[in-house]
Amino acid sequence: MPHQYSTEAFHGSDQGPIHKLRRGFHSRGVSHGIHLPSGGRHAYTRVLRWTEIGAYIAGALLCSLFALAQADSALGSTNAIEEFAASLTPPDQSLWAAGRVRDYQAAQKSPMQAVAVLTIPSLKLEVPVFDTDDELSLNRGAGLVAGMGTPDSGGNVGIAGHRDGFFRALKDIKVGDVIEIRTRLNLHRYRVTTIDIVDKDDKRLLADTELPAVTLVTCYPFYFVGNAPQRYLVAATYVWPSDS
Amino acid sequence: MRRSIYLSIIGVTAMLGGIAAPAMAADCATAQFSDAVLARFPNIRAVCTEVIEKDGQQYAVVKGDLVRTGTNAVYMKFKLADGTKSDTRKIETRPEFRVKVDGKPVSVRNLAVGQELTAYVKVSDPVIALEPAEPADTLAAYPIQDAGPAVAANTAEMPRTAGPMPTVLSLGGLLLAFAGVLTFLRVRRES
Numbered sequence: 525m526p527h528q529y530s531t532e533a534f535h536g537s538d539q540g541p542i543h544k545l546r547r548g549f550h551s552r553g554v555s556h557g558i559h560l561p562s563g564g565r566h567a568y569t570r571v572l573r574w575t576e577i578g579a580y581i582a583g584a585l586l587c588s589l590f591a592l593a594q595a596d597s598a599l600g601s602t603n604a605i606e607e608f609a610a611s612l613t614p615p616d617q618s619l620w621a622a623g624r625v626r627d628y629q630a631a632q633k634s635p636m637q638a639v640a641v642l643t644i645p646s647l648k649l650e651v652p653v654f655d656t657d658d659e660l661s662l663n664r665g666a667g668l669v670a671g672m673g674t675p676d677s678g679g680n681v682g683i684a685g686h687r688d689g690f691f692r693a694l695k696d697i698k699v700g701d702v703i704e705i706r707t708r709l710n711l712h713r714y715r716v717t718t719i720d721i722v723d724k725d726d727k728r729l730l731a732d733t734e735l736p737a738v739t740l741v742t743c744y745p746f747y748f749v750g751n752a753p754q755r756y757l758v759a760a761t762y763v764w765p766s767d768s
Numbered sequence: 769m770r771r772s773i774y775l776s777i778i779g780v781t782a783m784l785g786g787i788a789a790p791a792m793a794a795d796c797a798t799a800q801f802s803d804a805v806l807a808r809f810p811n812i813r814a815v816c817t818e819v820i821e822k823d824g825q826q827y828a829v830v831k832g833d834l835v836r837t838g839t840n841a842v843y844m845k846f847k848l849a850d851g852t853k854s855d856t857r858k859i860e861t862r863p864e865f866r867v868k869v870d871g872k873p874v875s876v877r878n879l880a881v882g883q884e885l886t887a888y889v890k891v892s893d894p895v896i897a898l899e900p901a902e903p904a905d906t907l908a909a910y911p912i913q914d915a916g917p918a919v920a921a922n923t924a925e926m927p928r929t930a931g932p933m934p935t936v937l938s939l940g941g942l943l944l945a946f947a948g949v950l951t952f953l954r955v956r957r958e959s
Contacts, residue, residue, distance in 0.1 A: 572950060579947035586940025593933050618873060622864060625877075657927045671924035676880040678836035678843070679920060684927035688934050710880035730924040734856060734917035735835055736881045743929045749938055751930050764833055766847070766884055 593663060597689060600664030604638040604652035611637075612708060640675055642666055642683060643704040647693045653705070657684040666690060669741065672730060675705045675712045680733040684741045687752065691742035694758055703738060703760050714738045714760035721754050729757050736762040795819060799828060799891050808894040808912040815846040815854055819891065822907065827888035829899075832857075834883045836918055839863065842876065842898070843918050844885060855915035859887060859896055865908055866901040873901030 617625050638652035657667030666685040673679025685691030703714040714737065720729060721744050729739060738760050743752035796816035805812060816828040832846035833853070841860050845853040863877040867885060876898075879885075886899040888907060895909035 569954075572954065576947050576950035576954065579943045579950065583940045583943030583945075583947060586936050586943065590933050590937040590940060593936075617878075618866075618875075657929075659931065662929065662931065663933075667927070669924050669927050671922075673920075676837065678834075678881040682924055682927070684929050686929055686931045688931060691929070707880065709878055710882055712880075712882055724926055727922065727924060727926050730926065731922040732920040734919055741927055741929060748930075749934050751928075755926055755929070762882065765882055766833055 597663050600636075601652055601690070604636070604654070604665055605641055605650065608638040608641050608652060608706075612706075636660075636664075638665065639668065640705050640707045643706070644693070644697065644701060645704070646698070646701045647696060649690065649693045651685065651690040653683055662686050662689070666740075669730065669739075672739075673732065673736070675707050675736075675738070676709050678736045680731065681705070681736070681738045682730055682741060683738060687743040687746050687748075687756070691740065692746055694740060694742055694756060695746050697758055702763070703740070703758075705738065712736070712738075713763040713765075715763050716758055716760045718757075718759045720757045720759070722757060724751075724753055724755050726755070729759065796828060799826060801828070802892050802894070804894040805889065805891065805912070808914070809889060809896075811848070811854060812889055814848050816889075820888070822888070826891040827897075827907075828891060829886060830889060831884060831886050834879055834881055834885055836881065837876075837879055838918075842879060842885070844887065856917055857896075857915050858913040858918065859898060860910035860913070861898055861908060865898065866905075867898045868901045 617628065620628070636654070639655050640653040641650060642653050643650045652665035654661035654665055654667045657669055661667040662685060666683045668674060669682030669684050672682035675681050685694075687694075697716060697719065699716050699719065701716045703716065705712045705714070722729065724743075730741075740758040740760075742756050744754040744756035745752060746756070796813050796819060799813075799816070799819045801812055812828055812830075815830045815832070817831055818829045820827055820829055830846045832844040834842055835845050835856055836843035838858075840862060841858050843856050843858050845856055848854060861876050863875065865876050866873045867876065867879070868874070869879070869883050869885070874883075888897050888899060888909075889912070890896075890909060893909075894912045896912045897907040897909040900907065
């Protein structure tokens, strides 16, 4: 092969044989922008072809990632609810040593073990609630907001969920609707009192309350690509079993 | 004769009085709460459901809802006779102490908001104790705390509730559409 260009390459050119062979690039880019010689056209076509293939592969990968996340969301949520239901009949710990009880409770708090199940009958929504509000937890359900109360210990319980996932149903919630949170220790009922849309940095409604309450948090607007500028908050107060 | 009748009347009266005395003691209205108890728990008579005797001491029984739990304390609102609830009161206890909830023994660490609990307020001293799971269990009495709301400082941050998946799907769709346009142009040019 080298003998094909060995003589031409050094005649009046300081750019070497390869440049001569790939003349199309030179012609298109510098000297003859309008006219595309056949070699340049082929290279251009090749670039487009690779771009096309690359776009197909990248697009398919991203769509597959989305599909995997959706599958993980559906399966993870169902499994978490089933595991939670199975854990509702805990062993009798009355004769256990204090250390053993602590170990058992620690084991129950594994990251992907739901700590509660949130149900809103009016929306036919049932979603596992995890101990944290990280990305994986929110993909599989809802998560407790750090720094706020918990359903069993009282105070204002913050529960976060994705607006494009389980909490999209909140767009149809109404004042007066009942929210149920089943923990391993008790069934808690709340009644929706207010629905607010606030700035994403406005955390006043996350403040603690004297009486047990729950605040559901998701992004707003519900249909928005990227980081939504606002938050949609549903506040509900406790319904005392002794009052009903 | 008359003397023996008088003595009989006195004896019968004393006997009836002896029978009636415990009944009088089990009355929230007549219980002799000490000044210290009334100072710490002014509406004790309004929340008292009965007075009992335990270990030779009188206790007023109060029932209420658990509104919050802490490491070594529970917070309750007691029911008043008119159906309303008292201010929140903190009752110190131990995590392993067992109380009765719906007839079942439950340790304090496993209590949950919304459960109904019973507590005893000593008539003579300003101390309060949760009702133990078993009647034979010893009471763990602690000083009555002042009533008041228990609210923690707000340390919560607004959570990030926007997942990357819609962006991922949009980007993937755009790339596929772009590739489709390139395919269309290529096929048209080649044909």
